[in-house]
Amino acid sequence: MKPTALLLLFLSLNAFSSEQPETIPEKTDQNGYVEPFKMFDDLYYVGDKWVSSYLIPTSEGLVLIDTLDSPYGRWIPNNIETLGFNPKHLRYIIITHGHSDHVGGAEYIQRHFDTQVVMSSIDFRLAKFTAKNSRGDNRFLAPKVTTFANDGDTLVVGNKQFRFYSTPGHTRGALSIEFNVTHQGETHKAFIVGGNGTNFTGLELAQQYVDSVKRIRSLSKTEPQVEVNLASHPHLAQIFERHAKESRQSNPFVEPQGFQAFLDVLEERGSKKLAQEQTH
Numbered sequence: 309m310k311p312t313a314l315l316l317l318f319l320s321l322n323a324f325s326s327e328q329p330e331t332i333p334e335k336t337d338q339n340g341y342v343e344p345f346k347m348f349d350d351l352y353y354v355g356d357k358w359v360s361s362y363l364i365p366t367s368e369g370l371v372l373i374d375t376l377d378s379p380y381g382r383w384i385p386n387n388i389e390t391l392g393f394n395p396k397h398l399r400y401i402i403i404t405h406g407h408s409d410h411v412g413g414a415e416y417i418q419r420h421f422d423t424q425v426v427m428s429s430i431d432f433r434l435a436k437f438t439a440k441n442s443r444g445d446n447r448f449l450a451p452k453v454t455t456f457a458n459d460g461d462t463l464v465v466g467n468k469q470f471r472f473y474s475t476p477g478h479t480r481g482a483l484s485i486e487f488n489v490t491h492q493g494e495t496h497k498a499f500i501v502g503g504n505g506t507n508f509t510g511l512e513l514a515q516q517y518v519d520s521v522k523r524i525r526s527l528s529k530t531e532p533q534v535e536v537n538l539a540s541h542p543h544l545a546q547i548f549e550r551h552a553k554e555s556r557q558s559n560p561f562v563e564p565q566g567f568q569a570f571l572d573v574l575e576e577r578g579s580k581k582l583a584q585e586q587t588h
Contacts, residue, residue: 381413415449
């Protein structure tokens with residue numbers, strides 16, 4: 309065999325051997341799998357045990373908020389089918405921030421269903437950095453962002469409008485989202501805080517976190533007030549406990565006091581973190 313042919317064969321085999329099959333993790337409790345479920349007439353939970361992901365059907369396709377860590381975000385298309393929808397109708401993925409447990413599945417879903425991705429430009433840079441440093445089974449690529457959302461921007465998809473707020477702290481480009489959901493013909497304002505934890509360092513971010521919580525508090529009390537807490541991690545909004553209380557008479561996810569109590573937790577976290585950073 310000629311040297312050129314040998315080189316081509318070697319390169320071909322090497323390329324083939326470097327390909328990593330996109331395996332879908334086993335749906336087990338140990339892996340954090342949760343059966344998807346309906347929360348409102350136009351809102352569904354498709355996340356896992358630890359991280360939230362929400363599906364919103366509109367008159368012009370589906371919208372997905374956050375995509376879990378890789379490879380667990382690969383459950384989402386099947387979750388969508390389980391709920392009776394077609395993942396091919398996914399029009400937008402909105403990412404709250406650039407940590408892997410929220411953006412890890414976005415590129416996979418985007419690549420398979422040609423979905424547009426919306427996030428802040430600051431946290432897109434974080435997503436690329438996080439993806440570059442991802443390893444092993446958790447390895448992922450950053451998605452291609454089609455729209456960079458800024459403070460006060462809106463995204464209209466059919467009969468749904470999503471309003472974005474820049475709420476830095478948890479990350480520099482955390483994006484909070486406000487939109488309406490319906491239950492038995494009644495409309496309720498829902499809110500997703502873009503980042504909840506204080507697992508960051510630096511006085512600037514700590515101050516931004518405190519300021520963002522104050523701003524969200526003010527926004528939440530503007531009529532109509534926020535009634536639905538869609539936390540980016542389910543335990544912070546008692547998502548599963550509320551789902552277990554589901555009844556025909558009332559929707560357990562509607563509780564204005566619950567959102568204010570959630571902000572109390574974030575306020576306490578922020579104050580503690582700020583005090584720590586001020587002593588450094």
